[in-house]
Amino acid sequence: MDIIVFYEQEKGIISLNDLYPSWLVYSDGFTQDSLKTIGKRSFDLIASLLLLVVAWPFMLLTALGILLESGFKGSVIYQQKRVGENNNTFNVLKFRSMRSDAEKNGPQWATQNDNRITKVGGFIRKFRIDELPQIFNVLKGEMSFVGPRPERPEFVEGFEDRIPYYRERHRVKPGITGWAQLCYPYGANEYDTIQKLQYDLYYVKNYSMFLDLSIMFNTVEIVLWGKGAR
Numbered sequence: 001m002d003i004i005v006f007y008e009q010e011k012g013i014i015s016l017n018d019l020y021p022s023w024l025v026y027s028d029g030f031t032q033d034s035l036k037t038i039g040k041r042s043f044d045l046i047a048s049l050l051l052l053v054v055a056w057p058f059m060l061l062t063a064l065g066i067l068l069e070s071g072f073k074g075s076v077i078y079q080q081k082r083v084g085e086n087n088n089t090f091n092v093l094k095f096r097s098m099r100s101d102a103e104k105n106g107p108q109w110a111t112q113n114d115n116r117i118t119k120v121g122g123f124i125r126k127f128r129i130d131e132l133p134q135i136f137n138v139l140k141g142e143m144s145f146v147g148p149r150p151e152r153p154e155f156v157e158g159f160e161d162r163i164p165y166y167r168e169r170h171r172v173k174p175g176i177t178g179w180a181q182l183c184y185p186y187g188a189n190e191y192d193t194i195q196k197l198q199y200d201l202y203y204v205k206n207y208s209m210f211l212d213l214s215i216m217f218n219t220v221e222i223v224l225w226g227k228g229a230r
Helices: 003-011 021-026 034-069 119-126 134-139 153-162 166-171 179-183 190-206 209-225
Strands: 077-083 089-095 144-146 175-177
Touching: 003 190, 034 089, 034 119, 034 134, 034 144, 034 209, 077 153, 089 134, 134 175, 144 209, 153 166, 153 190, 166 190, 175 209, 179 190, 179 209
Parallel strands: 144 175
Antiparallel strands: 077 089
């Protein structure tokens, strides 16, 4: 058995250490056909509308909590430029969970016990409530419900230069949740990015409706128990 296939079947990753260009070119799964695209878009619309029906009271309470904590100063929604499908950029929407001046010194990853995070922000990040406005990104077609997490252009530019095959994760739309988020803890450095890329490439190659549903159901456990948040 090919070593790449072995890791794919046994660990749910595409091993970057063993990957070579011709395997990527001739491997089934990396070409997105129109039937899959239509099915995934239909799934995204239905799942997002159902989640919105359930989540809108929590979204309303979150917005009120952010306003009260900030003394009705600053925005409730935080917009941030991210890289999506085919390396196109878009503004991802999140509830603001940090101080308004959190990035006065430039873009940076969140760290353990980050002092830029507000009290309300700490709670909504733990239970992923800050991600709920991304439902509107999905409805607009900028994101999918399930897919690789979108990264910031400032980081992507360097990753594409230093990490082989990083661009391949942008063959599909980014997602609110994803395979890498289930299988690997929060990443806050380049080593973590490399590890998560192996899971992202697995998802791109092996996407199916069943895989998406499995990821969504397992995400519920992460949300309920607050696993991996930072």
